[in-house]
Amino acid sequence: MYSNIKINDKSIEKAINKELKRQQEQIELIASENYVSKDVLIATGSVLTNKYGEGYPNKRYYGGCENVDVVEMLAIERLKKLFNVKFANVQGYSGSTVNAAAIAALVPKGSKILGMGLSSGGHLTHGYKINFSGYFYDAYSYDVDKNGLLDYDEILSLAKKIKPSLIICGASAYSRIIDFRKFRKIADVVGAKLMADIAHIAGLVAVGLHPSPIKYCDVITSTTHKTLRGARGGIIMTNNEEIAKKIDHWVFPGYQGGPLFHQIAGKAVAFYEALKPSFKKYQEQVLKNAKIFCDEFKKLNVDIISGTTENHLFMINVKKTFNLTGKQATEILHSINITVNKNTIPNETESPQVTSGIRLGTPAMTTRGFKEKEFVKLANIIYIVLSNHQNRTLLKKMKLEVIKLTKKFPIKG
Numbered sequence: 001m002y003s004n005i006k007i008n009d010k011s012i013e014k015a016i017n018k019e020l021k022r023q024q025e026q027i028e029l030i031a032s033e034n035y036v037s038k039d040v041l042i043a044t045g046s047v048l049t050n051k052y053g054e055g056y057p058n059k060r061y062y063g064g065c066e067n068v069d070v071v072e073m074l075a076i077e078r079l080k081k082l083f084n085v086k087f088a089n090v091q092g093y094s095g096s097t098v099n100a101a102a103i104a105a106l107v108p109k110g111s112k113i114l115g116m117g118l119s120s121g122g123h124l125t126h127g128y129k130i131n132f133s134g135y136f137y138d139a140y141s142y143d144v145d146k147n148g149l150l151d152y153d154e155i156l157s158l159a160k161k162i163k164p165s166l167i168i169c170g171a172s173a174y175s176r177i178i179d180f181r182k183f184r185k186i187a188d189v190v191g192a193k194l195m196a197d198i199a200h201i202a203g204l205v206a207v208g209l210h211p212s213p214i215k216y217c218d219v220i221t222s223t224t225h226k227t228l229r230g231a232r233g234g235i236i237m238t239n240n241e242e243i244a245k246k247i248d249h250w251v252f253p254g255y256q257g258g259p260l261f262h263q264i265a266g267k268a269v270a271f272y273e274a275l276k277p278s279f280k281k282y283q284e285q286v287l288k289n290a291k292i293f294c295d296e297f298k299k300l301n302v303d304i305i306s307g308t309t310e311n312h313l314f315m316i317n318v319k320k321t322f323n324l325t326g327k328q329a330t331e332i333l334h335s336i337n338i339t340v341n342k343n344t345i346p347n348e349t350e351s352p353q354v355t356s357g358i359r360l361g362t363p364a365m366t367t368r369g370f371k372e373k374e375f376v377k378l379a380n381i382i383y384i385v386l387s388n389h390q391n392r393t394l395l396k397k398m399k400l401e402v403i404k405l406t407k408k409f410p411i412k413g
């Protein structure tokens with residue numbers, strides 16, 4: 001079990017312990033969050049946080065790196081094995097910094113890049129105007145069609161018009177399988193490099209439950225803390241030695257300074273866990289749970305973006321279904337201890353702070369032991385609450401149901 005901490009700084013102690021209580025008492029449906037194992041937590045909170053070591057194993061700018069070298073090399077070897085790749089960089093502080101480094105490794109500044117639009121489910125770092133990717137590059141976006149699906153013919157014709165040097169595939173909020181082979185064909189037709197950002201689906205890809213982009217993409221980036229269930233951070237992988245050298249350069253000294261060795265250790269432990277058969281079982285359950293959760297909403301006539309889910313998440317059009325904004329739905333659910341995030345949806349009419357949708361994911365609650373039965377129950381609770389949000393007595397009753405469920409499934413750590 002995770003446990004309360006005790007430190008001299010009582011203000012921080014209190015905030016951390018309150019956060020533990022919040023995590024224990026709330027049902028966590030944010031698709032990008034998870035609960036790490038106690039081993040990952042211990043490694044992340046270890047003395048490795050004290051160590052500086054700019055550079056790479058056996059090529060550091062600091063002395064005393066013999067132990068952190070072991071940690072980083074183990075992380076690299078495990079990651080290579082997990083995704084069956086030749087080269088890996090594990091120093092990325094976050095998903096955003098690895099995307100910055102990967103793009104810089106692939107194309108010169110100012111190049112044309114083409115990524116998935118934000119309201120279609122893409123990420124800020126895939127070319128959004130207020131992000132580095134839209135500021136330092138000539139960025140364009142492709143969108144999903146009216147059914148919320150990637151239309152590969154449309155993307156091809158857009159790519160032919162734009163002639164990007166780099167195409168980015170991968171998403172933050174897309175519930176269907178991504179066809180990396182089709183993206184490769186498009187990239188080849190227009191002579192573009194191809195990068196896959198598998199931040200969300202990495203855990204599924206690692207165990208073969210989502211097709212791997214490795215054969216098709218020049219570079220793969222990911223976060224380590226979503227379905228992969230590791231310490232927070234980023235990773236970059238490739239099979240191309242020349243590109244691998246450029247990636248290492250762009251991570252350090254390009255975009256980052258000293259590696260966060262405690263985070264790298266937390267990643268290494270997570271990769272060790274992900275290589276075990278139990279991790280595949282976990283991912284299978286994540287998928288089963290997402291499917292039944294989504295199907296139950298569909299039975300209740302809830303509008304699901306892209307029609308269904310083939311991965312760990314899906315989006316609900318709360319505006320169309322409940323006449324609520326994403327912001328309102330998030331607040332209502334928060335009041336009964338269910339945590340979700342508001343999300344823009346295709347053809348969004350509200351601002352990103354308001355939105356018409358919410359995104360739901362199963363990785364975190366699957367870690368806590370939720371199975372199909374609990375997700376069916378949860379879909380009904382969410383439906384009842386969003387349909388009757390003015391009925392305070394009902395909301396109180398539902399909150400008690402939620403708390404009962406969280407007590408039955410504590411975070412094991």
Ligand SMILES: Cc1ncc(COP(=O)(O)O)c(C=O)c1O
Nearest residue numbers: 094095096123171172197199223
């Ligand atoms: C697809 C994708 N890429 C990159 C990121 C950025 O990760 P980070 O928040 O660690 O910078 C995210 C985060 O949600 C993401 O969903």
